[in-house]
Amino acid sequence: MNTASKLTLAALALTVLATAAAQAQVNNANITATATVQQPINVSTGQSLNFGNVFPGVAKTIATTDATAGRWDVTGQASTLVNLSLTLPINLQSGLNLLPIANFTGSYNTANNAAAATPFPVAGASTSLSGTGALFVWVGGQVNPASNQPAGVYTASVTLTVTY
Amino acid sequence: MIRRSWLVVLGAVAAPLAAQGVMVAPHAVFMNSRSNSGVVTLYNPNTEAAEVTIATFFGYPETDSLGGLRLHGMPTSDSAGRMVLPPAAADSGQPSAARWVQAFPRRLTVAPRERQTIRLLASPPPGLPDGEYWLRLVIAVKGGVVPVTGVADTGIKIGLTLEVRTIIGVNYRKGPVRTGVAVTRLRAAVVGDSLEVRPRLERQGNAAFIGTVRGTLVDSAGRERARFAFPIGVYYVMEPRYVAPVGVLPAGRYWLKLTVDTDREDLEPAVVLPAAVVRDSVAVRVP
Numbered sequence: 001m002n003t004a005s006k007l008t009l010a011a012l013a014l015t016v017l018a019t020a021a022a023q024a025q026v027n028n029a030n031i032t033a034t035a036t037v038q039q040p041i042n043v044s045t046g047q048s049l050n051f052g053n054v055f056p057g058v059a060k061t062i063a064t065t066d067a068t069a070g071r072w073d074v075t076g077q078a079s080t081l082v083n084l085s086l087t088l089p090i091n092l093q094s095g096l097n098l099l100p101i102a103n104f105t106g107s108y109n110t111a112n113n114a115a116a117a118t119p120f121p122v123a124g125a126s127t128s129l130s131g132t133g134a135l136f137v138w139v140g141g142q143v144n145p146a147s148n149q150p151a152g153v154y155t156a157s158v159t160l161t162v163t164y
Numbered sequence: 165m166i167r168r169s170w171l172v173v174l175g176a177v178a179a180p181l182a183a184q185g186v187m188v189a190p191h192a193v194f195m196n197s198r199s200n201s202g203v204v205t206l207y208n209p210n211t212e213a214a215e216v217t218i219a220t221f222f223g224y225p226e227t228d229s230l231g232g233l234r235l236h237g238m239p240t241s242d243s244a245g246r247m248v249l250p251p252a253a254a255d256s257g258q259p260s261a262a263r264w265v266q267a268f269p270r271r272l273t274v275a276p277r278e279r280q281t282i283r284l285l286a287s288p289p290p291g292l293p294d295g296e297y298w299l300r301l302v303i304a305v306k307g308g309v310v311p312v313t314g315v316a317d318t319g320i321k322i323g324l325t326l327e328v329r330t331i332i333g334v335n336y337r338k339g340p341v342r343t344g345v346a347v348t349r350l351r352a353a354v355v356g357d358s359l360e361v362r363p364r365l366e367r368q369g370n371a372a373f374i375g376t377v378r379g380t381l382v383d384s385a386g387r388e389r390a391r392f393a394f395p396i397g398v399y400y401v402m403e404p405r406y407v408a409p410v411g412v413l414p415a416g417r418y419w420l421k422l423t424v425d426t427d428r429e430d431l432e433p434a435v436v437l438p439a440a441v442v443r444d445s446v447a448v449r450v451p
Contacts, residue, residue, distance in 0.1 A: 044185025
């Protein structure tokens with residue numbers, strides 16, 4: 001039975017009971033309490049993609065199975081088909097200075113277990129939420145600082161799009 | 165122990181990014197010509213405010229050649245990672261509501277543990293024929309910047325901002341609408357320890373078919389060996405690929421029984437259009 005229907009029935013039952021009680025007493029007034037529980041979807045950034053220290057001239061790779069890989073947590077209706085895609089930067093930027101970032105990898109799993117996750121092309125992939133409505137998505141990548149890479153704080157955005 | 169100590173140090177120097185994102189409800193919006201309005205609620209369950217941007221465009225789900233879900237009209241991104249919506253002309257000849265359904269506000273900040281309402285207002289053109297019209301709503305949430313950290317200061321520090329975009333459907337109904345689905349070309353095979361199923365689903369009527377695809381695999385004695393259920397929205401034609409675990413099956417002949425109905429646990433019954441239940445079946449051989 002639909003959740004909303006259950007709640008409606010529960011409210012109806014309360015009303016009937018209250019009505020019965022009211023017939024035996026006086027000066028009672030009844031109200032009907034109703035609530036609709038909607039099935040939400042939630043996509044949240046569970047963990048940052050953190051490269052930590054980076055040295056000039058030394059590429060650094062974070063795999064999706066690394067502890068510092070980025071992770072999104074998705075929850076929603078059980079078994080729903082979803083499409084996942086990543087929007088990725090080519091460079092990190094610090095003022096006018098650029099730091100190349102490439103070789104992105106993505107994976108997903110219905111359990112929070114990156115080691116057993118399924119790789120997917122960053123352009124897009126289709127999968128399903130679990131029987132409890134859960135999905136975990138990981139992202140890794142590689143930064144390639146030049147040997148003369150200027151010092152600075154380099155930033156960019158990584159975006160996960162979840163289509164229902 | 166050494167690894168654990170290292171992780172402790174890492175945790176001490178790298179302040180974790182607080183969870184970012186908002187809950188979106190409902191996950192599908194149904195509007196009609198009586199109210200010309202709809203509501204989406206955003207709730208921020210986290211400890212930091214969430215910056216949210218709302219956009220609309222025309223699109224609908226379809227399947228690719230492998231049976232995966234994709235969105236017709238999917239937005240792209242420019243070199244800076246900004247979302248690029250499909251041009252308005254892309255919905256020409258389609259039952260699009262993207263030009264006359266507006267979302268308000270389009271930019272907002274949802275405070276921690278607070279909720280905000282996105283209102284959808286429809287201003288359909290005069291003389292709009294009866295039927296169902298579609299658009300997609302994008303809820304883009306900007307996450308926090310990764311804390312810049314490091315024990316040894318190399319002078320190069322990196323902070324990646326993680327963002328999420330959630331795309332949900334909006335269906336606007338005017339006048340009488342009806343729906344249904346036809347199932348053809350049902351294929352099924354056991355591959356390894358999984359059952360792979362691909363039906364061809366074609367929408368009937370003038371509104372999207374919103375329902376559930378259910379499958380049951382039975383052996384020659386009629387015993388159930390596997391079962392699955394997947395929510396589905398058929399806007400035109402789809403050939404989704406479903407995979408369900410079946411374990412190791414003995415060689416023999418099995419039957420996949422498929423049912424497509426409009427039962428949806430996750431949607432208000434009032435918004436789900438009724439339609440006849442459709443059944444089909446196909447033999448599955450396990451060598």
